[in-house]
Each structure stands twice: as structure tokens, then as C-alpha cells.
Amino acid sequence: MPRRLASSAVASTFLLGLLTVGPASPGAVASPTIEDDIVIDSADGTPIVATLMLPGGASGTDRVPAVIGTHGWAGSRSTEPSGLAAVLLDRGYAILTWDSRGFGESGGEANVGAPGFEVEDARALLSYLAGRSEIMRDGPGDPRVGWIGGSNAGGVQLNTAAFDRRVDAIVPEISWGNLIRDLLPGGVPKQTWDLALYGSGKATGTLLGLQSPAGPQTESYAFQINQAFAEATATGTISEPIRQWFSERSTTRWSGRIRTPTLILQGTIDTLFPLEDGFANFRRIRRAGTPVKLIAYCSGHSLTGCPYPGGDFGRSRRRERGRSLPDRRIIRWLDRWVKGRDVRTGPAFEWQAQDGRYRGAPWWPLPGTRRVAGAPLRTGPLVGPGPGGGDGPADGNPAPASELGVTAARRIVLGPFARIRDVVGIPRVRLRGAVTGLQGYVFLELIDVAPDGTRVTLDDQVMPVALQGGEVDRRAALHGVSWRLRPGHRLELELTTGSAQYSIPRTGPFSVDLTARVSIPLTR
8 A cells, every 4th residue: 555644634734745746647558666665875874765666668778767756844755656756657757755854764853955964865865766777877876867846845856956966857846945034034933834844743753763664763853943943932033053054954045056957836825935935046046047947826835725716727728638737847847858858848937826827928027027116004003912914824814904003004005907917026115113112023915905895915925024122114025926916906005913824922012103115016
């Protein structure tokens, strides 16, 4: 029987791994060969447990390229083909999956895709594949290989590709960028995600390790992960050594070194690793002269799922064998850069708005985009911390009327629009005024207001900003969005003193009296 993910209901629901990104494949012409419980020693001696799936007919005289991938945080490897991996196996790729260190049956401590740890594990796996007679090689010790996977399985791709050029193509999905901004945006802990990630990994990190083919494995987290959780819970922030530890694992720190063709898929509704992570890595890799493509799609770490028509499959006039546009692009990217086939991979930037449709552009920012300043929002005195701003635990919503004028303020800042305008990028805000108290906290979101008065927060995104007591003059970037404003619609800026998504540190009551002015990346 295939091994099930060793994870809690929370982790298995929204922490994506390698094999949950595509529809099931039709039966293969020849049965694949599956080798399980392969133990490979990493550079520091940590045992990494893997599974190799070979397409029918693969041999020392009929070599095949490989696609590799691990799993999401708190998960474990798949030991049988399913989803997109089954499609790739049918198309003649070998598939290598493994348990990341600290999870599943592998040993060691989870280190968040770190150089020197998970990166070295991946390099050992590449060397293992280079020694397999069935796998194509580009040279001694250099296997022909692509890499897919999401979340934890995406971040390690980017960091490995920065240090090892043997990988021929990578496809990181919904991976992190700047880990400090992702986990502590604006200086405020992401309460829901921090609890879910820490708890799910602790609960499952050693479960399968006790039955590992490498012998019992009982380790789980690096000390710094435990320390970060303790500090953030107790004080609402993290110390400088812990901040530096996470910064060294940020993909945006290393992605400018990548020379491997990279297809980035980043979720528009992802409230853990938001869209700006994809924008940042896309820019860094492109500046390095490396072939790169970005797809912004309705997916990612979310408790509510994609509300757009068709979900992340989208509303498309053309469906190829029932596969979504992201899956079709992944397959073609691998065929182009791993198999060397002359196939089209689509425009450099493709994005999905809330109408469900995918659109393409030759680059990002979208051609014709300019920054437009919105009307100022003057909050008047607001007290904090507020009760929740109308937000869910991992999604943004407009504040209820009962909070307006007390803990929340909002104003139409642009529109109504005479024609369609697209907002695909990173809005920015300037805050001026005063905070009374030791420290204040505000939470900002953009809202699409329809002609009938219906309000919808753009892509569920809420950005916190911690403000020191006293006079305020602060500039901040909001989370990235991918949105289409229809004729007659207006854009609203909302500021609250509380959000159910975030944990406000125990620094006492406060009040704010601010003027907020937002600038929007708007297409003409």
C-alpha cells in the first residue's frame, strides 16, 4: 500500500507537497518499477530515505531523465505514483521522492531548506541518481534532472539551484521568499500560520522515524525553530540571532545566483508565502540572465480555498486532456529544459484574476503599469488592540460596521473606474500621524467595492505594520495582489487596529490617529 502523509489534518489540508498538483494520469503503457526504502547518507551523515520510480523499459541501455521532489512541511514522501508525478512517469521520466530531514523516515533536524542541510541532502540525492545506470547523464556525476514540488518542497529547490548547477530545470510552487517578512510581516507574528506550522511539524516529525529503514530516527526541529516559536509567542518578536538564522534560509537571499531555468508558481490567495515572494525571485533570476517564468494563480496556503470560477484550473476556452494551465506549463517546462524538446512554454508572466481567467504578458510588471496615488485616508482617533477587523484566521475581510470609527476606518481611494483596470503588483502605503502608547499596530487591506456596495478584500491579503509610540512617518509595502477592477467598481483602503490573522504582542493598549496614503500599481 502507498504510504500516507504523516501529518495532522491541518498540515495535510494546506501544506502542499510534491504530488498534489495535478490530475491523475491514464494508465501507463508499461508498468513502472518502484524501489522503496532507499537510504542515502547526506554530507553530514544524516540518513535520507527515498523512493525511486522508473518508467517501464528504463535500463542501462535505454536511459531516462529524472524528476525529483520532496514534500510539504510536516509531510512525508509518496511511495507510489499519483497526480502529476504519474503523468510524468508515463511521459518517460523517472521519479525520485524523499523524506526531508526531520520528517518521515529520514534522520536529522528540519532546517527550513537551508544551505548546509536540506541543500546538501538534495546534492547527495543528485549524486545518487548520477550513479544509477538507468538515468541519463550530462557528464560524470551530473544526472539529467528536473525538480517539482510546493511549499517546503519549493523553497529547497531555489536554495539548491543557487549552489548546484547539475539541476536542469526547477519548478518551485508557493515557496517562501524573505522568511522574516513571510513569518513576521511588518514586525507582527502570523498567528495562524506560525501555530499551524510549528504544531503540525512537532506532531508528525518523529512518527514515521521510529520505523525508518535507517534505524529509529527521533529528531525533529533545529533548536532555532523552537527558539523562534518561544520568542514570538512570549514577546511578539524574535531576537537578532534567530532573525539572522531565518534570513540565511530566505530564497530571495540566494536566487540571484540561480542559473537553472526556473518556472515559479506563486499563489495569489496565499496568506503564508504571498505573491511578492514570487515577484522578488522572478526579478532576481531574470536579472541574472537565467530563463525564468512566473505564473500567479489562485492557489497556495489558504484555509478557505480558491473562490474564483474554476478554481486554480481557471476558466479556459481550451482544455488539454483535462489538465490545468499550470500543469500544462510544468510539463512543457520540463520537456523543454530537461528533455531538450522544442516546445512553447508560454509568455514569461501569466496571471489569474478573480474572474478565473489566465492572462499573459511578456514580463512583469505588466506593460502599461504606472503607480497611481489614492486619496488620503484620515482615520481619526482609533483605539487598539481591535477585536479582529472582520478577518478570518487566514483570510482578509472588510471590518464590520460596528468597528468603524472605533477600531477601524476606511475610505474610497480610487474610482469609480470607467473601464477595466488591473492591479498586479505590490501596493505601497505611507502612514503619518501619531501613536499613543508604548507601541501601536495597524492592519491594512485593499477592498474592491462593487456598484451594489458589495465589498471584497483583494486576494484575502492583510498587511500589518508595527508602529513605535510617538510621531509616525512610515512607508510600507503591502502584500502583492493580482486583481481586475471592473467598470463602475471602486478601490477602498481600510485600516484597523486588530486582525484575527495576527498575534498582537502584549505591549498594552494604544491609540492611533493617522493619515494613510496608498499608491497602486495600475494598468492604463
